[in-house]
Amino acid sequence: MNLTKYFSILFVSLFGALFVYSCAAVQAPSGGPKDETPPELIQSVPENGTIFFPGGRVELAFSEYLSENSIANAITVMPKLKEDPELIYKGRRVLVDFPDSLLSDQTYIISIDRSLKDEHGVFLEQGLQVAYATGAKINEGSIAGTIKHLKPASAQLWKIKSEEDLSLFYQREPDYVLDAADNGSYRFQFLSSGAYKLASVDQSVSETAINPDRTVTGLPWEAIIQLGTDETVTGMDMMIPERSGPNRMNRAEWVTGTWFKLFFSENVSDLLNLLPVQVFAEGSIFPALDLFLDNEDKTMIHIILSESIPRLGLVAFALNSIQQGEKTLLDSSRVAVRTDTTRDTTNAKISFPVKSYIHPIEEEMIIPLKINFSSFMEKSKTPAPITLMQDSISVPLMFNWISPLTLEITPEANWNPKTNYKLHIYADELHPVYGKTLSDSVVTMSFKTSNFIRFGHLLGQVESKLPGKVVAQVKYLEKEPENFHTVVNLDGTFAMNRLREGNYSLLFFEDSDGDNRYSYGSLDPYKPAEWFFIYPDTVEIRGNWDIELTGIQFEKKSL
Numbered sequence: 001m002n003l004t005k006y007f008s009i010l011f012v013s014l015f016g017a018l019f020v021y022s023c024a025a026v027q028a029p030s031g032g033p034k035d036e037t038p039p040e041l042i043q044s045v046p047e048n049g050t051i052f053f054p055g056g057r058v059e060l061a062f063s064e065y066l067s068e069n070s071i072a073n074a075i076t077v078m079p080k081l082k083e084d085p086e087l088i089y090k091g092r093r094v095l096v097d098f099p100d101s102l103l104s105d106q107t108y109i110i111s112i113d114r115s116l117k118d119e120h121g122v123f124l125e126q127g128l129q130v131a132y133a134t135g136a137k138i139n140e141g142s143i144a145g146t147i148k149h150l151k152p153a154s155a156q157l158w159k160i161k162s163e164e165d166l167s168l169f170y171q172r173e174p175d176y177v178l179d180a181a182d183n184g185s186y187r188f189q190f191l192s193s194g195a196y197k198l199a200s201v202d203q204s205v206s207e208t209a210i211n212p213d214r215t216v217t218g219l220p221w222e223a224i225i226q227l228g229t230d231e232t233v234t235g236m237d238m239m240i241p242e243r244s245g246p247n248r249m250n251r252a253e254w255v256t257g258t259w260f261k262l263f264f265s266e267n268v269s270d271l272l273n274l275l276p277v278q279v280f281a282e283g284s285i286f287p288a289l290d291l292f293l294d295n296e297d298k299t300m301i302h303i304i305l306s307e308s309i310p311r312l313g314l315v316a317f318a319l320n321s322i323q324q325g326e327k328t329l330l331d332s333s334r335v336a337v338r339t340d341t342t343r344d345t346t347n348a349k350i351s352f353p354v355k356s357y358i359h360p361i362e363e364e365m366i367i368p369l370k371i372n373f374s375s376f377m378e379k380s381k382t383p384a385p386i387t388l389m390q391d392s393i394s395v396p397l398m399f400n401w402i403s404p405l406t407l408e409i410t411p412e413a414n415w416n417p418k419t420n421y422k423l424h425i426y427a428d429e430l431h432p433v434y435g436k437t438l439s440d441s442v443v444t445m446s447f448k449t450s451n452f453i454r455f456g457h458l459l460g461q462v463e464s465k466l467p468g469k470v471v472a473q474v475k476y477l478e479k480e481p482e483n484f485h486t487v488v489n490l491d492g493t494f495a496m497n498r499l500r501e502g503n504y505s506l507l508f509f510e511d512s513d514g515d516n517r518y519s520y521g522s523l524d525p526y527k528p529a530e531w532f533f534i535y536p537d538t539v540e541i542r543g544n545w546d547i548e549l550t551g552i553q554f555e556k557k558s559l
Contacts, residue, residue: 044060079106081098109131141227144236148238153200154203155200156176219521249335257308291303350374460548462488470487471516
């Protein structure tokens with residue numbers, strides 16, 4: 001074969017391959033400025049709202065080339081089919097293949113959520129729905145509300161199909177799933193008449209089955225939502241708690257000697273004096289000498305046994321449940337930990353105050369400073385291990401060991417605002433129960449005081465008729481969140497005194513169980529949540545001011 005013929009064949013082959021590749025690839029032309037325009041649905045075939053839909057193929061046309069990888073999770077059909085329809089990617093178009101065996105007189109919805117994105121990674125601006133009816137009309141019923149959650153949330157809806165669904169609906173896949181908008185709002189549309197069950201979950205688990213013991217779930221205040229023909233039900237608001245189920249002891253940790261730590265799923269400061277801890281080892285019960293809350297971690301308690309375990313091995317800690325009416329404040333639990341012959345030979349350390357610490361102070365009262373150690377100290381042998389200095393002047397102090405780990409110091413005269421102080425902590429005046437004292441003979445720590453914290457008052461007037469006992473609760477939105485609550489009087493007035501200056505959210509809820517805490521409800525056994533209303537504006541408390549909120553209106557709608 002001569003060279004001319006060889007290169008001719010090679011050229012034709014390469015040109016043919018490039019032609020085939022260019023025809024097969026589905027992509028937008030390159031070049032130009034970065035595209036940040038969200039994709040839009042510009043056409044559906046058959047058109048949205050088609051009746052007597054027989055099934056088969058639906059074509060969705062978008063304004064942008066789509067990311068193929070985003071389609072499977074973003075486009076779903078509701079109510080759920082026995083098998084998910086096939087989705088076929090065609091660049092700007094997506095083909096949805098329905099089965100031919102659809103239910104009669106049923107409205108089917110193609111739901112497109114905001115996880116759909118174009119090839120440039122720009123997400124859909126808001127969720128879309130396209131409806132088709134197998135009968136003579138599109139169902140126009142809807143259920144709407146808002147989900148309050150710290151993260152993106154999803155609403156799940158089940159249509160009651162059997163007696164079993166009344167209590168065990170969550171054990172099957174929901175018929176409808178919607179991602180809530182950024183502000184938490186959701187709206188199920190094109191629903192037929194009937195009875196429905198509703199729940200909300202974190203968006204990250206919306207595609208997985210609900211486990212009532214593990215899945216963190218928000219519930220509405222209505223046990224069953226009865227929807228009439230083409231009826232619109234609004235106000236089905238839900239709050240998703242940060243954790244699932246009651247507080248419980250999760251694990252134990254042996255530190256050294258007779259010192260153990262117990263870890264809980266939530267803050268136990270309100271339950272500390274009620275904790276019925278039992279300690280078992282070698283088939284015997286060992287009494288606790290001391291039990292106290294950790295000064296920094298409110299989900300942890302320290303426990304000291306009155307005597308050593310005779311032989312090393314497993315030590316078990318058991319707790320019975322704590323009930324308040326029908327509510328479980330602490331779940332029964334049992335954990336175990338293994339001890340060994342290891343002895344603590346390390347030097348003690350100071351874990352608090354930390355570097356650059358600013359101590360909050362008040363004008364009307366002296367706020368003590370807490371000093372936390374990493375190891376237990378013998379309180380009776382530690383008379384004055386610390387001096388406090390302001391510039392070069394020694395400040396007279398009072399000392400109080402509030403636990404073997406925490407020494408509280410209080411100046412005899414109040415702190416000066418916005419002032420630098422120094423602590424000198426002397427190692428030879430500290431006597432650790434385990435291990436060694438501080439590695440340095442004198443540890444110097446600097447800190448600063450804040451300006452005087454100011455407090456204000458909140459006065460309110462609810463104009464609406466109260467549905468029952470209503471609690472007003474504010475949450476401090478700055479630094480460490482704190483909740484404060486009061487019961488709204490029968491005439492609609494309420495007052496909160498001595499609120500720290502700053503911004504707060506305001507929540508009202510019907511305290512059906514009378515415990516002054518919001519109840520999120522439960523799946524097993526099923527119990528709806530308590531009704532609530534979120535005041536739409538942030539409440540700003542100003543120091544030495546009475547802040548008045550008047551004309552507050554809300555309504556608990558009965559279905």
